[in-house]
Amino acid sequence: MSQPLFGGVLTVGSLFWEHTPIRTHWRQTYLKAPATSLEVSVPIRYGRLSPSRSSTHTMIFTHAVETPLGVAKAIPFQTPIGRWEDLWEQALALAAAEGIRKQQPTVITSWAAVGLLINPLALDRNSELVTSLLRSWGDMFLDSAYFHSEDYAWNGGEKSPIDRLGMLQIPWPEALADWDLILATPTRPNLAGAPSPYDISQSMIQAQYFEYFHQNYLHGLRTFQDAEIFAALAQAGIQLPTS
Numbered sequence: 001m002s003q004p005l006f007g008g009v010l011t012v013g014s015l016f017w018e019h020t021p022i023r024t025h026w027r028q029t030y031l032k033a034p035a036t037s038l039e040v041s042v043p044i045r046y047g048r049l050s051p052s053r054s055s056t057h058t059m060i061f062t063h064a065v066e067t068p069l070g071v072a073k074a075i076p077f078q079t080p081i082g083r084w085e086d087l088w089e090q091a092l093a094l095a096a097a098e099g100i101r102k103q104q105p106t107v108i109t110s111w112a113a114v115g116l117l118i119n120p121l122a123l124d125r126n127s128e129l130v131t132s133l134l135r136s137w138g139d140m141f142l143d144s145a146y147f148h149s150e151d152y153a154w155n156g157g158e159k160s161p162i163d164r165l166g167m168l169q170i171p172w173p174e175a176l177a178d179w180d181l182i183l184a185t186p187t188r189p190n191l192a193g194a195p196s197p198y199d200i201s202q203s204m205i206q207a208q209y210f211e212y213f214h215q216n217y218l219h220g221l222r223t224f225q226d227a228e229i230f231a232a233l234a235q236a237g238i239q240l241p242t243s
Contacts, residue, residue: 002082002126002128002129003125003126003129004080004081004082004126004129005080005081005082005122005125005126005129005130005133005180005181006076006077006080006081006178006179006180006181007076007077007080007081007090007179007180007181007182007183008031008032008074008075008076008077008179008182008183009031009074009075009077009090009094009182009183009184010040010042010072010073010074010117010173010182010183010184011037011072011073011074011075011184011221012042012044012059012061012070012072012073012184012221013058013059013212013216013221014058014212014215014216015097015098015185016034016037016073016075016219016221017215017216017219017221018215022096022097023097026093026094026096026097027075027097029078029093030077030078030090030093030094031075031076031077031078032075032076032077032078034073034075036075036076037073037074037075038073038074038175038176039071039072039073039074039175039220040071040072040073040074040173040174040175040176041069041070041071041173041174041175042061042069042070042071042072042170042171042173043061043062043063043067043069043070043161043170043171044059044060044061044062044069044070044072044223045059045060045062045067045070045194045223045224045225046058046059046060046195046200046213046223046225046229047059047060047062047154047189047191047194047195048060048187048188048189048190048191049190049191049203050212052099053209053212054207054208054209055203055207056200056203056204056207056209056212056213057195057199057200057203057204057213058187058212059216059221059223060161060186060187060189061152061161061162061168061170061184061186061187062154062158062161063153063158063159063160063161063169063170067224068224069224070221070222070223070224071220071221071222072221073219073220073221074173074175074176074179074182076179077090081129081133081180081181082129083129084132084133084136087116087133087137087181088136090183091107091114091116091183092105092106092107094107094114094183094185095107095114095185098112098114098185100112100113100114100185107140107166108141108144108146108147108166110146110188111187111188111190112185112186112187112188113141113147113152113162113166113185113186114166114183114184114185115161115162115166115167115168115183115184115185115186116133116134116137116166116167116168116181116182116183117167117168117170117172117181117182117183117184118130118133118134118167118180118181119172119176119177119179119180119181120172121177121180122180122181125180126180130180133181134165134167137165137166137167138165138166138167140166141164141165141166142164142165147164147166149162149163149164151188152186152187152188152189153189154189154191154192154193154194161186162186168182168184168186197225197228197229197231197232198232200213200225200229200232201229201232201233201236202232204233205233205236205238210233210238210240213229213240214240217240217242218241218242218243230242
């Protein structure tokens with residue numbers, strides 16, 4: 001009997017901490033308790049102006065080699081992945097929690113896509129299942145008429161954090177050595193270039209909306225620019241508690 005695969009979701013931003021009905025249901029139904037989450041080092045930064053966050057900057061994955069690593073949270077699935085249908089169910093549930101899947105069963109939309117990352121060691125554990133999952137996942141992305149991996153890179157100036165087969169182009173996190181796979185949601189940057197800490201602070205000040213950045217920090221989700229963002233806010237007379 002083939003060995004099932006152990007995995008989970010790599011969460012950045014409000015996916016980890018926001019308690020909307022759909023996200024609460026998703027966590028309770030598909031994931032283990034938040035207390036089981038692990039901190040992992042991944043290439044993330046603020047890089048997308050989000051209309052749903054009062055046009056302030058939200059987190060994105062990046063494939064730029066010069067971007068220092070930030071901290072995300074990995075939450076394990078409640079059940080292992082033993083066949084394609086198990087992975088597809090988890091991916092659809094994540095897509096729904098992210099707002100990607102509204103009605104049609106899909107993991108791809110105009111502004112984001114659920115990506116897959118496989119631990120290189122997983123091929124040794126269950127090569128048949130891993131190969132089958134990779135084939136089905138890649139076929140799904142190749143069949144999509146409106147997924148273009150280059151859209152996830154800034155202005156064509158860096159590599160995309162997700163490739164044409166829907167595979168995440170980030171290093172496998174060292175903290176997850178005993179995991180086999182990860183799902184995560186890269187979003188499309190909608191800026192010409194990387195925003196500075198001043199830019200990020202100004203968008204919050206202009207909107208008078210600080211919740212997203214502040215809750216990220218309080219829940220341990222970090223980027224390399226956080227200290228400078230706090231300093232820029234403080235210069236404008238805004239002091240956010242750090243604990």
